[in-house]
Amino acid sequence: MFLAFLCGCTPRLGRSSDERVIAAMTLEEKVSLLVGTCKDWNLVPEAAPATRHREPVPEGYWDTYQGNTATMRGKVSGAAGVSYAIPRLGIPSIVLADGPVGLRIDSVCTAFPSTALLAATRDTALVYRVGQAIGKEMRYYGVDILLAPGINIMRNPLCGRNYEYMSSDPLVAGQMAAAYVRGVQSVGVGACVKHFAVNNQETFRNGIDVQVDETVLRDLYLKPFEQVVRDAQPWTIMSAYNKINGVYASENTYLLTNILRGEWGFDGFVMTDWWAEEDPIRMQQAGNDMLMPGTQEQIDTLIAAVRDGRLEETVLDRNLRNILRIIRKCPSFINQGKTNPDNTDLHQMLTAHAALAREAAAKGMVLLKNERALPLAPAPRSIALLGKGSYDTYTGGTGSGAVTKAYKVVLSQALTEQGFTLDTIPEQRYLSHIRHSRSVQPQESAWFMPYVSELKWTKTELRRMAKKNDICVITLQRMAGEGGDRQLVEGDYYLTSVERNMVMDAAETFHAEKKPVVLVLNMGSGIELTDIVPYVDAILMAWLPGQEAGHAITDVLTGSVAPAGKLPMPFYERYADVPSAANFPSSDGDPNKVCYREGLAQPARTLFDIGFGLTY
Ligand code: BGC
Numbered sequence: 365m366f367l368a369f370l371c372g373c374t375p376r377l378g379r380s381s382d383e384r385v386i387a388a389m390t391l392e393e394k395v396s397l398l399v400g401t402c403k404d405w406n407l408v409p410e411a412a413p414a415t416r417h418r419e420p421v422p423e424g425y426w427d428t429y430q431g432n433t434a435t436m437r438g439k440v441s442g443a444a445g446v447s448y449a450i451p452r453l454g455i456p457s458i459v460l461a462d463g464p465v466g467l468r469i470d471s472v473c474t475a476f477p478s479t480a481l482l483a484a485t486r487d488t489a490l491v492y493r494v495g496q497a498i499g500k501e502m503r504y505y506g507v508d509i510l511l512a513p514g515i516n517i518m519r520n521p522l523c524g525r526n527y528e529y530m531s532s533d534p535l536v537a538g539q540m541a542a543a544y545v546r547g548v549q550s551v552g553v554g555a556c557v558k559h560f561a562v563n564n565q566e567t568f569r570n571g572i573d574v575q576v577d578e579t580v581l582r583d584l585y586l587k588p589f590e591q592v593v594r595d596a597q598p599w600t601i602m603s604a605y606n607k608i609n610g611v612y613a614s615e616n617t618y619l620l621t622n623i624l625r626g627e628w629g630f631d632g633f634v635m636t637d638w639w640a641e642e643d644p645i646r647m648q649q650a651g652n653d654m655l656m657p658g659t660q661e662q663i664d665t666l667i668a669a670v671r672d673g674r675l676e677e678t679v680l681d682r683n684l685r686n687i688l689r690i691i692r693k694c695p696s697f698i699n700q701g702k703t704n705p706d707n708t709d710l711h712q713m714l715t716a717h718a719a720l721a722r723e724a725a726a727k728g729m730v731l732l733k734n735e736r737a738l739p740l741a742p743a744p745r746s747i748a749l750l751g752k753g754s755y756d757t758y759t760g761g762t763g764s765g766a767v768t769k770a771y772k773v774v775l776s777q778a779l780t781e782q783g784f785t786l787d788t789i790p791e792q793r794y795l796s797h798i799r800h801s802r803s804v805q806p807q808e809s810a811w812f813m814p815y816v817s818e819l820k821w822t823k824t825e826l827r828r829m830a831k832k833n834d835i836c837v838i839t840l841q842r843m844a845g846e847g848g849d850r851q852l853v854e855g856d857y858y859l860t861s862v863e864r865n866m867v868m869d870a871a872e873t874f875h876a877e878k879k880p881v882v883l884v885l886n887m888g889s890g891i892e893l894t895d896i897v898p899y900v901d902a903i904l905m906a907w908l909p910g911q912e913a914g915h916a917i918t919d920v921l922t923g924s925v926a927p928a929g930k931l932p933m934p935f936y937e938r939y940a941d942v943p944s945a946a947n948f949p950s951s952d953g954d955p956n957k958v959c960y961r962e963g964l965a966q967p968a969r970t971l972f973d974i975g976f977g978l979t980y
Pocket residue numbers: 444462511558637638764
C-alpha cells in the first residue's frame with residue numbers, strides 16, 4: 365500500500381503485474397488495445413512527426429532501387445498495422461508487418477525465395493537461418509511481429525497463394541514452418557502463423573463456407589498448425605477470413621479456444637486477418653484477441669456491448685492478458701522505441717542476406733528431369749536463351765507477400781556473368797519486347813505485375829540458333845498472388861500454343877544438331893507439363909526464387925550447387941487427377957460453398973510426386 369503510494373499508484377507494464385495494468389485501464393483503453401489503430405497513425409500517441417532515421421542507399425549496391433527508405437518514429441512506413449499505445453501505463457504500440465518471403469515495408473529488405481521453395485529444401489537448419497535473417501531485418505527497422513509464415517495446405521495447384529505456403533503434406537509444412545518460426549523468434553521478435561484455418565484458396569475467401577469433416581480437418585488442415593504451435597510456440601496466430609462448417613474462423617470458439625489453447629497450449633495472441641468484418645463481439649468471445657487493422661465501428665460496438673451487458677468485460681480482460689504477455693517480449697517494449705538496437709550495419713546485413721537468399725534459392729530448386737543435359741559444360745559456351753522469363757525473371761508473387769527489394773538478378777544477366785555467350789537475336793528481341801510491354805502498362809507494384817506476352821519463334825529461326833549455339837535454355841513463367849486463384853486456361857495452368865510450339869520446335873531443331881534443350885520453370889506452383897516432358901532433356905523447377913533468382917538458377921544449371929530440392933506438392937498428369945478438382949474453388953454451383961469431398965485422398969496419377977527431385 366505504502367509502496368503503491370510512493371510510486372504514484374499508476375501501474376506500468378513490466379513493473380506491475382499485468383492484472384494491475386489491466387485493472388487500471390478505462391474501458392475505452394481496453395477496447396482500443398484490442399482493436400488495431402485503423403491504420404491511423406495519429407492514434408499512436410508516441411508517434412512524432414520527426415524522422416526516426418533515414419538510411420542513405422549505399423552507393424552502387426542498390427542501383428535500381430527507387431523506393432522510400434525512411435522509417436518514422438513509433439511506426440514503420442509500409443507496415444501492415446500497429447497496436448494502440450497507452451503511454452500512461454507504459455504500453456507501447458507494436459508494429460506488425462508482412463512476410464513470408466521477406467519483410468514487407470517501404471524500406472529495402474531482402475526478397476528471399478518463396479516459402480514453397482524453402483519447403484522444397486527440406487532443410488530445417490537453412491529455413492531457420494532464413495527466418496533468423498528476416499528477424500534481424502525486423503529488429504533493424506523496428507518491426508515487432510512478422511505476419512508469417514503462411515502454412516495453409518496446398519490443396520490445389522491453382523491456389524493463388526501457394527507460393528506463400530509450404531506444402532500439400534501436413535508434416536512437411538509443420539516441420540518447415542516450425543523451423544522458420546524458431547528462426548524469426550530466435551532474435552527476439554515474433555512470428556504470426558497464418559491463416560488459421562482452411563484458407564486454401566483465394567476465390568471468395570471472405571465469404572466461403574468450407575465443409576470439412578473432423579478427421580480431415582484435424583489430420584490434414586490443422587496438423588501443420590498444431591506442429592508449429594507445439595514445437596515453436598509462435599507469439600501470434602492470424603485467423604482466416606473464411607467460415608468453417610458454418611462459423612467464421614475468427615468467431616470460432618472451438619478452433620481458437622478449445623483446440624488452439626486448450627489442446628495445443630498456445631499462449632500468444634490471435635489476431636484477425638486484415639479487415640475481417642465479422643461480428644467483433646463474437647470474435648472477442650471466441651478468443652480472437654486483436655482485430656486488425658481495426659475500425660472505429662468495431663471500437664464503438666465493443667464499448668456499447670460492454671455497457672449494455674451483451675459482452676462481459678472479463679472476456680476483454682482475458683484477451684488483454686494474452687496481448688500484454690506478448691507486448692512485454694517485443695522490441696518496442698524492451699527497447700522503448702529505439703530502432704536498430706543491435707547497431708547493425710544495414711549494408712553489411714543486406715549483403716549477407718543476399719548471399720543467404722542465393723544459397724537457399726539454389727538449394728530448393730527441384731530437378732524434375734535430366735537426360736545428360738545438366739550440369740552445363742563449363743563456359744565459354746553459347747546459349748540460345750528463350751522465354752521471356754529468362755530476361756525478366758519473376759522473383760516472387762503479388763500481394764501482401766511482395767517485398768520492397770533493392771534489385772533482382774535475372775537469368776540472362778547471371779549466365780552472362782558466368783561467361784556464357786547468349787545468342788544476341790533472341791536477347792535483343794526479348795529485351796526490347798519486355799521494355800515496350802512494361803512501358804505501356806502501370807508500373808510494377810506489390811499488387812500488379814505488368815503482363816508480357818511470349819514471343820513466337822519460327823522453325824527457320826530456331827534452326828539457325830541450333831546451328832550456332834551449344835544448347836537451348838527456355839524459361840516458362842507464371843505469376844500468381846493474393847486476391848485471386850490461378851485459372852484453368854492457356855497461359856496459366858495450361859501452356860499456350862506459342863509456348864508449346866516454342867518448346868517442341870526447339871526440341872526438334874536442337875536435337876537435329878544433337879544439342880540439348882533445358883526447361884526452367886519460374887512459377888509459384890505447377891502447370892500441366894505432361895505433353896512436353898518427353899521432348900526436353902532437362903527440367904528445373906526454379907519456383908519464385910527471390911532477388912537472387914538468376915544467380916541461383918545459374919548455380920544449379922552449372923552444377924556449382926547440386927540440385928537438392930524435393931517437391932512439396934505433386935505435379936499432376938492431368939488437372940482431373942487433382943483430388944480437389946471437382947470442388948475447387950466451389951461446390952454444387954454455390955460460389956460460397958466449398959466441400960472438401962476428397963477427404964484424405966492421395967492423387968491417383970501424378971507426373972512428379974511429392975518428394976520427387978533428382979540430383980547430379
Ligand atoms: C492477407 C494477410 C496479410 C494481411 C496484412 C491480408 O490481406 O491475407 O496474409 O498478412 O493482409 O497485410
